Amino acid sequence: MKRIYEMVLERSLLFIILIITISLFGIYTFLTVEQREIPETEVNIINITTAWPGADKQDVESSITEVIESRIFSVAGVEDVSSVSQDDISVLNLQLSNSADAESALNEVNNLMGSLAGSFPENAAEPEVESISNAFPLLSYQFHSGDMANLYDIRSDIEKLKREVAQIDGIDGVTVKGYTDKEFEIELDREAMTAAKVNPNQILSEINASLNPVALGQEESDGNIIRLSFEDGTPLEVLGQVRIGTESTPLTEIANIEETMGNPEDIVEYEGDRAVSFTVFLSKGQDVPSVSKDVEAVVDERISELPDTVDVTTLSSERENVEDIFVGLYLSLGIALVAVILSTSLGLSLIGSITVMATVLLSVIIGIIPVPWFGVDLNQISIIGLIIALGILVDDSIVVNDNIERRFTLGDDRLNGVYNGIKEVAPSVISSTLAIVFTFMPLLLLSGANGDFIKALPSILITTMIVSTVLALTFVPAVRYLLNRKKVPTHPGLLGRLFAKGGDLYADKFLPAIIKRPLITFLAVLVIGILSIGLVRFTPFEFFPEADRSEVTVDLIFDEEQTIDQTHDDANEVVDYMTSEMAHIEAVSLFTGTGLPNLFGASLDQSGANTAQVALEIDKEQISASETINQYEDQLREAFPEATIFMETTVQGPPAGAPVTVEIYEEDLSLLSDQSTKLKTTLEEQGALVTTNLGESVPTLNYSIDYKALEEDGISVSQVKNELNMLSQGIPIQDIIVEGEKRRTTLKYSNASELEDVDIIKMTGEQPETFPLTDFVEVEETEDYKYIHHQDGDRAAELKVYVDDEAAVKEEIASFSENLPDSSELIVGGETSDQTDFFVEIGILFAVILVLVYLVIAIEFNSIVMPLIIVFSIFLAISGGIIGLFVTQTPISFLGVMGMVSLSGIVVRNSVVLLDFIEARRKSGTFAIEEAIYDSGRARFKPIALTTLTSIIALTPVALSGDVLFVPLAVTVIAGIAFSTVLSLIATPSLYYLYYKVRYRKG
Structure with missing residues (x-):
């Protein structure tokens, strides 16, 4: 091993150049990786929409929704299915599992809908299947004017702009709101129809046949293929030529074709003026600033061409949000970097501090290179990850650098000083780094939106920590070998003498007192830690804070x-x-x-x-x-x-739901609606605000069809339903295209027609028979709900409850649940329940983290008991984090909890290195156990104090920034490191001494 190191050290300059070259790829990655405000969260939802014009919600449920639900669970990856059936339309949302292949599932759903199309009613539309993307608004504009006519004048310009922007790379789509489409209504005159002896079915059939496109194909002539085409008139001209019935009555004689304004989906205003909203959505994995600038260039050019009667205001710009946030984050990152440089100079020589600074900077830059492979971009979480990394990356470099300098002061030459300096600390550095990696690795398994949100933090820390350790064991010795000074200062650093005195005081005064009464010392630290945990009850809680937005x-x-x-x-x-x-x-x-x-x-x-x-x-x-x-x-x-x-207002985290949700399952619709209404009323009496997906009941005219009468007179159900549709919203026919725009067209009776006026015409021989529609239909005024909801195929109602006293509400819900019939089921959930699930999941992951850290340390020391001494520092760190949150009254939050988990890997390093030194001296046989503890404390005091100080200083800008999202994390880590370091310097030697006495039966 020494020979390998000697070969590397002899080529130090080439190795340093290689490292710097690799760092250029990191700089390129940093400059080109996508930027956004918050991490992307994966959305695995497929939507199926099936229109059935004129159908009642219960017919839609039975003939479309339930048909799809009966087969949809066969699609691989489908986890949950929710649906809503209402008049005219069925909508299903399929939630895929995290492990599902979204593209494969989408293809399978499309194939399934194709096979089911023949099972749907004849006049139902084909199902529309789409994957719900996680595209979010990039830019939103308001085109506004005091006169709506001015906005209609520029509609073609808006549509042209929409097409241009949609074609820009990185754009998922564009939404325009505020316009109302024109429609055509073909209003039939009942008296004229009777005189012409025609019925609605004949009229509908002739209109559709006339508007259908003509495909003549091709023919062969003299060996040549000749294409045949048909020149048709405009749809309005074609409608004017439609003839119906045996007497070829012109449509215009029995109907009035009128262009009208349809019912608007949206009415938009800005500052009291009518407006049109133009919102651009970003595709997944795209860079916000660069794509935004491309869009802005196109939009600005088109805006300059608009008339003065229309004003344009930017309602929302994600680029501006990102730039504002990144300015603050980069400032904090820069301050943290300067702080690391200054703090290392306090206890290291000039060469040593420059080496540490360069190593930390290179670790961050090179550590960024693999980050995009984790699916991570530059966002608030990843930048904070870099700031945290700066605080802990110095540990490896300081430990190695300090020990090399220590070997130089002991008289080692250049080669032996570097080699022995690394040899003494390499095992503890590697094991402590593995502990950190194993701490953050399970966080990559955190499920759902919370996992997507936090993924950048462990990704950044894992990659940078691995790079930092590699560079600490290779780059640092290469630099120290290359730039070795003949004379090494006895007390390097601006505060070198002060650190030396601190080490002497710790070794000569505190450690003798500690190991004189090790059990009492340990118990005192334990009591302090336990009491600190109790401060949780007096610390505010906020899972995700509200953003500081306007x-x-x-x-x-x-x-x-x-x-x-x-x-x-x-x-x-x-x-x-x-x-x-x-x-x-x-x-x-x-x-x-x-x-x-x-x-x-x-x-x-x-x-x-x-x-x-x-x-x-x-x-x-x-x-x-x-x-x-x-x-x-x-x-x-x-x-x-x-x-x-x-x-x-905007929440800095994944979207939050209602504090409490209640799902009631019941197949009987009337009973389901009664139960939902009763529970809603009960909770509102308790002061809660409650919404339900059933909506409010609305006045309803319920048409009851006499099927026995229909059978006796040979009238089909479809005839009755068509007549009812013609009296109400009409029957949609093919869209009519006017000036390139599609116009919705409906066939209906004129407003003068009433139910009592309508006869059903039955064609029997030369003279048709007529039957009053009232012979087959009875009308009842009632109240009914507009929607029928299903959850996983079962009828269900969901209530969302907003209340301060959640415990009282849940008691009321539990009481209500006890009185439900056996056919009903009630399930309580909501944001509070989701948070509980998160804490259960993070608790499991934390247990896994502790086991992994324990195993790493157990392998390092080849002991079952020794790791417990080191793991105790994790308990102290969490206690310290809680103290920090309590003292500052900073809320315990999602990132505060992440800070506590992060401490598990960070704080074990000091104890690992300290115990490693003690064990090395004990095994050498030249030190009594007390002397081994004292000497190790003297040798390790400065690097422990220096790394702790550096970590705290690096995170201080974040703690003082006032950013409500990251302050809890910074406060937790700062307080946890400080508290754990101080008490670990007391608890670790005392616990080790107790272990030694028991293990070796000494004293």
Whole structure:
């Protein structure tokens, strides 16, 4: 081994050049890897949408939804299936398992839908299957004007811009909201139809046949293939020529073809002006700044060509958010790097501190190279990972460098000083690095969105730690061999003498006192640690904090039966109230209908004509987003009791759900709705705010068909249903294309027609028979729900409960559950339950981490008991982390917990190196056990103090930054390292001394 090292050291300059060359790849990776605000979270969802115009929700359920559900679980990877059946449409969401191949599952679902198409009703559309991507909004613009006509004038420009932007590399799609499409209605005159002796089925058949494209194919003439084509008129010209019935009655004589404005899906306003929202979505794995600049260049050019009657405002820019965040993070990273340089100079020689600085910097740069292979980009979590890495990477370099200098001061020559310096610490450095790697590796197994969110942290730390250890054992000795000074300072570093005095004081004063009463000393440390754990009860908790952003969203849910126009008027009243009461509002955007296009993490579970979302831009310097919500949410609810109102802001983490959710399973629809309503009312009486996916019951005209009468008169059910559709929303026919735009077209009776006026025409011979529609249909006014939900194939209702006193609500739910019939089942979940699941999972992973760390140390020391002494420092570190959070009143959070887990690998190093020195001296036979402990304490005091100080200084900028996401992590690690270092210097020698006395029956 010495010969190998000698060969490497003799080529030190070449080796250093090689390392620097490799680092260039790291710099390239850092400059080219994708940047974003938060890590991407994997979305494994497949959506199946099947339209069946004119169908009742129960028919949709039985004829489409249940048909698909009966086969969909055969698709590999499908874990959960939820569905909603409503009038005209069936929607299923398939949740795939984490291990599923999304592309393969999508292909399998498409094949299955193709095979099932023949099982669906004749006039049902083909199922549309799509994979729900995790694309998020990159840019959002508001095109606004005081006159909506001005926005319609630029519609073709908006559509052209949409196509241009969608073709840019890295763009997943573009959403435009605010326009209402024109439609054609073919209104039939009942009297004219009777006179012409035609029925709706004949009219529908003739219209579809006339609008169908003509394919004439080709023919052969004189050995040549000639293509045949057909020149058709415009759809409107074709409709004017449609003839129906035996008398070839023109369609225009029995129907009025009218162009109308359809029902809008969205009404958008910006600062009181009508607006059109233009939102661009980023594809997975793309770089935010570069793609954003490409989009902005195209958009800015097109905006410059718009008329002065239209203004454009940027509502949201992810690039600006990323740049703002990265400026702060890079500043913290730079400060941490400077802090590491300064702190190492306190206890190392100039050459030593330069060597450590270079090693740390190279470790970070080279450690970035494999990071993209982990599926990690540059985001808040990965940059924080680099800052944490700076604090712990110095350990290896300081330990190796300090020991090499120690060997030089003992009189070793250049080769032996470097070789012996490495030989003495290499086993402990490698084992402690393995302990850190094994600490962070299980975190890569953390499941779900939480796992995706935190994956960057362990990835960065694992790669940089491995590189750091390799460089500490190769690059550091190469540099020290190359730049060796003939005379090494006795007390290197700016505070070298102070560290030396500290080591002497520790070895000559404290250690003798400690091992004089080792059991009492250990018990005192144990009691302090246990009492510290108890401070958890007095420390605030916040799983994921709210971001320090200037956007607040307001969800508004009104009565189910409201039209979108009425909802928009009501929403404007809320907006007027907010602008009058909240002086810190700077801008307001109102989206009535389907709501915000996924901006600011806001979404509506069930959007429609009765819902709206408001995006408020506030001056957060006056009142923060969270304070705005706390101050005004209840006030809004009191002012507008007819609406369900939620105020939210961006959360720095995966999307959060309701605190408590309740799922009720029951096949009887009426019983299910009764149970849902009863529980909702009960919880609301307890002060909770409750929403249900059944929505509110709405006034309903229930048409009951007399099937016996139909059979007696030979009338088909489809005829009755078609007539009812013609009286209501109409029967959709082929879209008509006008000026390149598709126009939805429906066939219906004129508004003058009533149920009593309609006769069913039965063609029998020359004279058709007529039967009043009322002979087969009875109408009953009732209340009914608009949706039928399934969960994994079973009918279900879900309630979302928002309340402060969750324990009382859960007791009420448990009491309610006891009175349910045997046919019903109730399951309680929610964000609180998800957090409990997380803590259970992290507890299991932490147990695995402890076992792995224990095994590494056990192999290093070839002992079963010795690792327990070292693992005790982990308990002290966690105790210290809790003390830090309690003293600063920093909330225990997701990243705070990650900080505690991180400490498991970080803090064992000091104890490993200290015990390794003690064991080496004990085994040498030249030291009594007490002398071995004292001498090891003297030798290890400076590197332990120096690495602890460096780690703390590196993380201090993050702790003081005020970033609510990362402060808990920084405080936890700083306090944990400090507390563990101080108490480990007391507990580790005392425990070792007790172990020695028992193991070797001494004393």
